[in-house]
Amino acid sequence: MPENLRQHSPPSGADTATVLRYRxxxxxxxxxxxxxxxxxxxxxxxxxxxxxxxxxxxxxxxxxxxxxxxxxxxxHATAVTVDNVGLRVSGPLGRSLRWQELTDMSVKYFSTKRDRSEGWMTVRLDSSNSSVKLESTLDEFDMVLSRAAAAARRNDLVLDDVTRANLSALGIDTGDDGDTGGSGLVTGGWDWRAVSGTSVAGDTGPHARD
Missing domain, CATH: 1.20.5 (Single alpha-helices involved in coiled-coils or other helix-helix interfaces)
Structure with a gap:
């Protein structure tokens, strides 16, 4: 597992808005x-x-x-505000999504090494009228995943195997007591940066480009 994403505690009940930006x-x-x-x-x-x-x-x-x-x-121009109600993306192509309206969540990991020790993640959150996609270069990306996973459990969503495995590898509860397919991050797709030699060491999240 990349060093910058570790097991994350569930969000607290305090309704405090957090503004996040890409590093x-x-x-x-x-x-x-x-x-x-x-x-x-x-x-x-x-x-x-x-x-x-x-x-x-x-x-x-x-x-x-x-x-x-x-x-x-x-x-660079995007800011993401996260609270107990949902999240709001400010900037180009701004949009918002309420947790209670979440209908699907997809978490993918793109590795740059065969042992999957370096790479980055993306999360896509969908509702009936909105779709938000974020990358792990976002500050506190793991907190966003934790809040989204909690909303998915409350909404009784059925997450795909790759998403459940990646969340479990980060210590985020998926509400599934069964096997999620392994203890490590699972690559869920192809991205041109994975074959371009892009260095991804040291960022917030597996997209570790610090």
Missing amino acids: RSPLVGDYLRGGAGAVMAGLPMVLVDVHWIPGIVLGSILTVFAAFLIRTAMR
Whole structure:
């Protein structure tokens, strides 16, 4: 298990709002990686007369890095307010979700090592009229998972095996006394960063890019 996500205690009953933001260090790293990639792809098209075939390739790569920079800027401008009622995302594409309206929860882990010792997580929370997706570079990401899992239990939701296994590996109660598929984090999907050589050591959560 990555060092930054450890067993988390259930949320207290106090209705105290907590404002969370994505950590600066991982954001700076993403800006540097995205900027470097955009420069390496765009500079040849500016300095030399590029044939149309490599031009298409370089243009496509530039578009990917530009989109990554935009996504990083959106996370930079995002704040997440969490309390006993629900959570509210402020910033670009802001939205909100009430815990009592939670209808689905999905937690995935993307590993950058074969032994799954480093990587990051995402959580997707759905209601009938809203959907929120957060990454583990968010401050106190484990607290968000704990509150969401508590809401899922109250709402009698049936979580998928990967989500239950990942929550259990973090010491978060899933309300399931049975086997969740193992004691470690379970990879639940593919992400381009997992094969891009991105370093993810030292962040809040398994996406540890400090």
